[in-house]
Amino acid sequence: xxxxxxxxxxxxxxxNRPPVNALNPALVRELSDTIARQxxxxxxxLVLSGRPGLFSAGLDVPELLxxxxxxxxxxxxxxxxxxxxxxxxxxxxxTALTGHSPAGGTVIALYADYRIQAEGDFRLGLNEVQVxxxxxxxxxxxxxxxxxxxxxxxxxxAGEMIPASRALEIGLIDxxxxxxxxxxxxxxxxxxxxxxxRRAMQTTRALCRADxxxxxxxxxxxxxxxxxxxxxxxxxxxxxRALVERLKKNA
Amino acid sequence: xxxxxxxxxxxxxxxNRPPVNALNPALVRELSDTIARQxxxxxxxLVLSGRPGLFSAGLDVPELLxxxxxxxxxxxxxxxxxxxxxxxxxxxxxTALTGHSPAGGTVIALYADYRIQAEGDFRLGLNEVQVxxxxxxxxxxxxxxxxxxxxxxxxxxAGEMIPASRALEIGLIDxxxxxxxxxxxxxxxxxxxxxxxRRAMQTTRALCRADxxxxxxxxxxxxxxxxxxxxxxxxxxxxxRALVERLKKNA
Amino acid sequence: xxxxxxxxxxxxxxxNRPPVNALNPALVRELSDTIARQxxxxxxxLVLSGRPGLFSAGLDVPELLxxxxxxxxxxxxxxxxxxxxxxxxxxxxxTALTGHSPAGGTVIALYADYRIQAEGDFRLGLNEVQVxxxxxxxxxxxxxxxxxxxxxxxxxxAGEMIPASRALEIGLIDxxxxxxxxxxxxxxxxxxxxxxxRRAMQTTRALCRADxxxxxxxxxxxxxxxxxxxxxxxxxxxxxRALVERLKKNA
Numbered sequence: 001x002x003x004x005x006x007x008x009x010x011x012x013x014x015x016n017r018p019p020v021n022a023l024n025p026a027l028v029r030e031l032s033d034t035i036a037r038q039x040x041x042x043x044x045x046l047v048l049s050g051r052p053g054l055f056s057a058g059l060d061v062p063e064l065l066x067x068x069x070x071x072x073x074x075x076x077x078x079x080x081x082x083x084x085x086x087x088x089x090x091x092x093x094x095t096a097l098t099g100h101s102p103a104g105g106t107v108i109a110l111y112a113d114y115r116i117q118a119e120g121d122f123r124l125g126l127n128e129v130q131v132x133x134x135x136x137x138x139x140x141x142x143x144x145x146x147x148x149x150x151x152x153x154x155x156x157x158a159g160e161m162i163p164a165s166r167a168l169e170i171g172l173i174d175x176x177x178x179x180x181x182x183x184x185x186x187x188x189x190x191x192x193x194x195x196x197x198r199r200a201m202q203t204t205r206a207l208c209r210a211d212x213x214x215x216x217x218x219x220x221x222x223x224x225x226x227x228x229x230x231x232x233x234x235x236x237x238x239x240x241r242a243l244v245e246r247l248k249k250n251a
Numbered sequence: 252x253x254x255x256x257x258x259x260x261x262x263x264x265x266x267n268r269p270p271v272n273a274l275n276p277a278l279v280r281e282l283s284d285t286i287a288r289q290x291x292x293x294x295x296x297l298v299l300s301g302r303p304g305l306f307s308a309g310l311d312v313p314e315l316l317x318x319x320x321x322x323x324x325x326x327x328x329x330x331x332x333x334x335x336x337x338x339x340x341x342x343x344x345x346t347a348l349t350g351h352s353p354a355g356g357t358v359i360a361l362y363a364d365y366r367i368q369a370e371g372d373f374r375l376g377l378n379e380v381q382v383x384x385x386x387x388x389x390x391x392x393x394x395x396x397x398x399x400x401x402x403x404x405x406x407x408x409a410g411e412m413i414p415a416s417r418a419l420e421i422g423l424i425d426x427x428x429x430x431x432x433x434x435x436x437x438x439x440x441x442x443x444x445x446x447x448x449r450r451a452m453q454t455t456r457a458l459c460r461a462d463x464x465x466x467x468x469x470x471x472x473x474x475x476x477x478x479x480x481x482x483x484x485x486x487x488x489x490x491x492r493a494l495v496e497r498l499k500k501n502a
Numbered sequence: 503x504x505x506x507x508x509x510x511x512x513x514x515x516x517x518n519r520p521p522v523n524a525l526n527p528a529l530v531r532e533l534s535d536t537i538a539r540q541x542x543x544x545x546x547x548l549v550l551s552g553r554p555g556l557f558s559a560g561l562d563v564p565e566l567l568x569x570x571x572x573x574x575x576x577x578x579x580x581x582x583x584x585x586x587x588x589x590x591x592x593x594x595x596x597t598a599l600t601g602h603s604p605a606g607g608t609v610i611a612l613y614a615d616y617r618i619q620a621e622g623d624f625r626l627g628l629n630e631v632q633v634x635x636x637x638x639x640x641x642x643x644x645x646x647x648x649x650x651x652x653x654x655x656x657x658x659x660a661g662e663m664i665p666a667s668r669a670l671e672i673g674l675i676d677x678x679x680x681x682x683x684x685x686x687x688x689x690x691x692x693x694x695x696x697x698x699x700r701r702a703m704q705t706t707r708a709l710c711r712a713d714x715x716x717x718x719x720x721x722x723x724x725x726x727x728x729x730x731x732x733x734x735x736x737x738x739x740x741x742x743r744a745l746v747e748r749l750k751k752n753a
Binding site: 383407 | 615616647648650673676694695698699700701702703705706707709710711713
């Protein structure tokens with residue numbers, strides 16, 4: 001589900017779970033473990049990338065709909081574990097958004113140090129409301145940190161999927177580059193930062209990201225119970241099952 | 252003082268207190284009561300609009316100058332009650348700024364979900380300092396939430412009245428549309444949001460607006476005493492009485 | 503080290519410590535004392551300016567490298583004292599950035615009410631990381647207040663020195679004007695604000711700046727120990743000594 005590519009001391013972790021890099025329990029755990037292992041083994045920076053045209057389609061709704069409450073709670077905790085690991089990573093992490101990146105794909109990117117998007121007719125955004133979901137407070141906070149409280153309100157309440165150009169305008173991503181350069185630019189960003197005096201760069205990075213990391217310490221901000229309750233609500237189940245039906249028909 | 256217009260499940264509340272929709276105690280109470288009643292009676296969204304060319308000129312200074320301390324304190328509490336009701340509304344509220352909207356007119360708009368401004372040579376802004384007033388902390392916080400702490404500092408300290416185009420640039424309003432479309436666009440905004448899965452939209456809206464609603468729980472942020480003290484200070488009384496004289500001469 | 507120029511009730515304090523207005527212990531103390539004395543003696547606003555082409559090159563690294571731990575701790579407390587005095591000044595302070603203004607030069611400007619930059623090929627920014635330093639939390643907070651948490655992260659972690667035009671884009675400065683007008687525009691800004699009703703302007707100013715002033719009350723945000731420890735770390739000492747060698751060779 002993951003490919004590792006070495007660019008000297010920068011490791012690229014490429015999501016490779018066909019067809020759409022959907023986030024199921026196994027992928028979330030493997031991605032989290034791989035990030036931990038790579039940084040433990042000396043990678044000085046990480047690039048998270050996807051397949052050409054698609055970073056990740058977000059949650060694997062069809063598979064997740066088969067989980068019972070216990071399974072869903074466990075998956076959701078693992079997802080928070082992954083996001084916290086990205087937020088608190090001892091080394092910089094850049095997301096190379098190689099294509100579309102809605103919902104869960106955007107969520108992962110929020111917690112990275114930097115977001116580079118491939119040029120093209122690609123869309124991203126936290127469109128959870130459109131499928132009947134409510135993002136937990138901790139993800140709301142990460143979005144507020146990136147684009148401000150009011151822009152976050154408008155974006156989340158509308159459940160917007162937006163073109164990459166609009167995402168750049170509101171600050172949801174940092175750069176748009178030709179698709180074939182997205183990984184290379186991400187690696188170059190890492191190298192520029194690794195060339196800085198190391199203690200100063202790392203300590204400053206920790207200072208600036210302390211609020212993002214700290215948000216995971218507040219159980220209320222995670223609100224696992226609230227999310228699981230919402231997931232099994234009639235409205236959400238009906239909306240997601242209708243979505244899955246549509247996906248099957250189009251397949 | 253208010254007209255109600257029904258656009259299916261969206262109710263438009265049109266301020267209609269000639270000549271300038273000035274906010275006196277009666278209008279503030281009636282607007283607050285009407286919002287409560289409409290949402291209780293099933294309106295799924297509200298649009299607050301004004302007269303062509305003028306949303307509201309803000310506080311009715313001539314009438315308020317006749318109030319004693321007790322009367323002023325009571326008015327100010329009612330005004331906070333109105334603002335909190337808008338902030339905490341269970342349904343979305345859009346302000347259709349049909350024209351000029353200085354001071355109190357802008358304040359009301361701050362607490363709505365969305366602000367659409369009529370195109371034209373219209374001005375708005377929190378120009379309280381120009382008339383010798385200091386906005387209370389809770390209003391400062393609402394402005395910070397919308398445009399950021401530094402832009403809020405510059406705007407409030409200068410007591411700026413700004414053209415709508417500048418208000419759009421700094422994020423004080425969301426859109427400028429031809430005057431004859433301002434209500435229609437506000438209704439359309441509501442309909443787009445009402446078409447979303449309801450529980451998800453409402454819960455996300457509550458999450459994103461919790462800080463705005465919460466600001467009213469802090470008595471220090473309301474600072475009714477501070478405002479009333481300021482209102483009756485020599486500088487403020489002199490500035491406002493000079494203003495009223497000028498208005499009379501121009502009338 | 504300082505020249506005082508009177509523009510009626512606005513006093514200009516011009517940094518004049520050749521060759522580069524570097525911040526050594528004596529200049530920091532004198533600037534702090536002068537600000538206190540001028541406001542006590544009735545200046546209604548202050549303009550801080552520098553030499554043509556250079557506001558300040560920041561810390562006087564060669565001189566500071568000769569200080570022992572006690573001396574460095576004392577200098578750093580004095581610098582915080584200066585910044586707090588600017589933040590909490592009873593009268594508005596505008597920085598007239600007459601030219602380059604990296605690191606410490608930018609830091610001083612962060613705490614002023616307003617920043618006007620001379621047009622020209624000038625650079626500024628918090629490039630501390632480039633020389634092995636970590637800005638303390640209180641300075642990070644002041645930058646966040648001005649440009650937002652994410653822009654602050656990117657700027658600080660990279661230790662960026664940026665052209666004035668870029669500083670304007672991200673909100674680090676407010677205006678760029680022809681070099682010969684920078685002081686005059688700063689004085690005019692003060693006069694416009696002094697023409698406002700005084701109590702209202704001053705009270706609003708205090709309300710809007712309370713967060714900036716309050717940040718100095720938190721010992722953890724100052725983190726004098728952390729800075730001093732970092733200053734004497736091997737990496738930082740080596741980076742700064744190499745820098746001083748380069749400066750000597752170029753002199």
